[in-house]
Amino acid sequence: MSATGWPAKRSVELGWAAFAALNLGLMIAYPSWETIPFHLIWISLTLVYGFRVWRLPQTVTVLAAVAVCTGASILADAFDGIQLWGELFEVPLMSAMFLAMVWHAQRRQAAMVLVQQQAEERRELLERQERFLDDASHELLTPVTIARGHLEVLCRQEGGTRPEVDVALDELHRIDRIVRRLLLLAKAGTPDFVVGERVDVESFVEDVFMRWSEIQPRAWRLGELPSGTVVADPEALRIALDALLENAVKYSEPGAAIELRGCARGESVAIEVADRGIGIAPDATARIFERFARADASRSRDVGGIGLGLAIVDAIAKAHGGRCTVSSSPDGSTFSLVLPRFEAAPDASAPPADLAAASDDSL
Numbered sequence: 001m002s003a004t005g006w007p008a009k010r011s012v013e014l015g016w017a018a019f020a021a022l023n024l025g026l027m028i029a030y031p032s033w034e035t036i037p038f039h040l041i042w043i044s045l046t047l048v049y050g051f052r053v054w055r056l057p058q059t060v061t062v063l064a065a066v067a068v069c070t071g072a073s074i075l076a077d078a079f080d081g082i083q084l085w086g087e088l089f090e091v092p093l094m095s096a097m098f099l100a101m102v103w104h105a106q107r108r109q110a111a112m113v114l115v116q117q118q119a120e121e122r123r124e125l126l127e128r129q130e131r132f133l134d135d136a137s138h139e140l141l142t143p144v145t146i147a148r149g150h151l152e153v154l155c156r157q158e159g160g161t162r163p164e165v166d167v168a169l170d171e172l173h174r175i176d177r178i179v180r181r182l183l184l185l186a187k188a189g190t191p192d193f194v195v196g197e198r199v200d201v202e203s204f205v206e207d208v209f210m211r212w213s214e215i216q217p218r219a220w221r222l223g224e225l226p227s228g229t230v231v232a233d234p235e236a237l238r239i240a241l242d243a244l245l246e247n248a249v250k251y252s253e254p255g256a257a258i259e260l261r262g263c264a265r266g267e268s269v270a271i272e273v274a275d276r277g278i279g280i281a282p283d284a285t286a287r288i289f290e291r292f293a294r295a296d297a298s299r300s301r302d303v304g305g306i307g308l309g310l311a312i313v314d315a316i317a318k319a320h321g322g323r324c325t326v327s328s329s330p331d332g333s334t335f336s337l338v339l340p341r342f343e344a345a346p347d348a349s350a351p352p353a354d355l356a357a358a359s360d361d362s363l
């Protein structure tokens, strides 16, 4: 510790010591009024201790010094007949009050240390889990890629596919998707999971819409979109919207309506995916955002669901400081990805155009 460091670190104690010495001086100078500086010393000691919580030996030393000094002053005045002898009881009483405070403060400090230790242990455990997930996923990807490559070569050599090979390829594709999604989730807690930049909401959502509406046979509709920008990681946002749209397709029949739309809510923007699919049972909506959770396990498995898509959407939304919510009925579901830090375009008051209405079916 440097020579200048100690006084700076102990400035509160030094300030209090000066204050206590001044009040002790006042007790000696004005014996008939000494009860006021006497109590000021004890009150200030309790206050300072509340902030500092010294170690036990230091606490006992300070307490003994204060009790002796204030007690000696009252004792001298009692001998001189200026104070009543009964005033001496104030010293053990104030000491007892101070010790009660010490006891509480020590207990609180011990509890805080325990909480900190547990938080640290939890953090380490999480880190270990994430590292394990990351390592295991990377190790799994390589053999899966090699096996797929061999099977594809086999197909090419045979000039066509066999059902057994198709099944094997499908399963390998499934494992590949699971592993890649796990890898993404393993990164969810890291600081660079999302890197924000200003993203134009209209053009971004339109782009995602075009990609999906061209490849999947559904009654696609692009609803109203707010003009403005939001601070978001475009890559992560695309992954989240893709996951929501993939579900809308997976859990609806060909020809069913799917709408992608957005609306500004003050300084947030909500991007919504609404479908006319199978809907989600009310008791399942709370848990579908958990990893490997499925509302209907057999149905999800039939359509190739693995229960990681919404966990990823949720992690991405939270990493942006936002959230993903769902409302559902037997007629379909609406997922709403809410992102903060939206800035409306200056001419946003103009009514937005309905850009592409492939269906009149309003969701």
Ligand code: ADP
Pocket: 243, 247, 248, 250, 251, 275, 277, 278, 279, 280, 288, 289, 293, 294, 295, 296, 297, 300, 304, 305, 306, 307, 308, 309, 310, 311, 333
């Ligand atoms: P999965 O890969 O199983 O689709 P998700 O995490 O994306 O995993 O979704 C979790 C579960 O939520 C799904 O298994 C499904 O039961 C339900 N779900 C998600 N989106 C929809 C939707 N649009 N309509 C009906 N159910 C849905």
